[in-house]
Amino acid sequence: xxxxxxxxxxxxxxxxxxxxxxxxxxxxxxxxxxxxxxxxxxxxxxxxxxxxxxxxxxxxxxxxxxxxxxxxxxxxxxxxxxxxxxxxxxxxxxxxxxxxxxxxxxxxxxxx
Numbered sequence: 328x329x330x331x332x333x334x335x336x337x338x339x340x341x342x343x344x345x346x347x348x349x350x351x352x353x354x355x356x357x358x359x360x361x362x363x364x365x366x367x368x369x370x371x372x373x374x375x376x377x378x379x380x381x382x383x384x385x386x387x388x389x390x391x392x393x394x395x396x397x398x399x400x401x402x403x404x405x406x407x408x409x410x411x412x413x414x415x416x417x418x419x420x421x422x423x424x425x426x427x428x429x430x431x432x433x434x435x436x437x438x439x
Contacts, residue, residue, distance in 0.1 A: 335355055335366075335367075338357075339355050339356060339357045339366060340355070340356040340357070340358070340390070341353060341354070341355050341356075342354045342355075342356070342383070342386060342390075344370075344379050344382065344383060350371065351370060351371055351374045351377075351379050352368070352369055352370035352371060352374065352379045352380065352383055353367070353368070353369055353383075354367070354368050354383040354384075354386065354387055355367040355368070356387055356390065356391075358394070358396075359396075359400070361396070361397070361398070362391075362396050362397070362398040362399060362400050362436070363387065363390070363391040363394070363396050363398070363399045363400070364399075364400050364401065365384075365387050365399050365400065365401040366401075368380065368383055368384065368387075370383075384417065387399060388437070388439060391439055392439055396439065397438060397439050398436055398437060398438050398439060399419075399436070399437050399439065400434065400435070400436050401414065401419065401434075401435050401436075402427075402432040402433060402434045402435070403432065403433055403435070404430055404431065404432060404433070405424065405431040405432065405433050406431075407433075411433055411435070414435050414437075415435075417437070418437045418438075419435040419436060419437045420435060420436060420437070421433055421434065421435050422434055422435065422436050
C-alpha cells in the first residue's frame with residue numbers, strides 16, 4: 328500500500344466495518360462524473376470468511392444508488408485471479424486491461 332491515507336480520507340469516501348473497537352475492514356469510494364470508483368476494499372485476514380467483504384460491496388452499491396450513480400468501476404491486479412472471479416460472480420464485467428503506475432490492472436464495471 329502506497330496511498331497517503333490522510334489524503335484519501337480528505338478526498339474520498341472512506342467507510343469502515345467495525346465490531347466494537349476492532350477494525351474489521353474498510354472501503355474507499357471516489358465519486359466520478361458518471362460512476363463511483365471502488366478504489367480500495369480490504370478485510371483484516373483474521374476476519375475473512377465472515378461476509379464482511381460482501382457487506383462492504385453491498386454497501387458500495389447502496390451508496391452509489393443513493394447518490395444516483397448507475398455504475399461502479401473498480402480495478403485489480405491482473406495476477407489477482409480470485410478477485411477477478413469474485414467480482415465477475417457478483418456482476419462486474421471486465422472492460423479494459425492496462426498498466427498504470429507500474430501495475431498491470433484489470434478494469435471492471437457493474438451497472439446498477
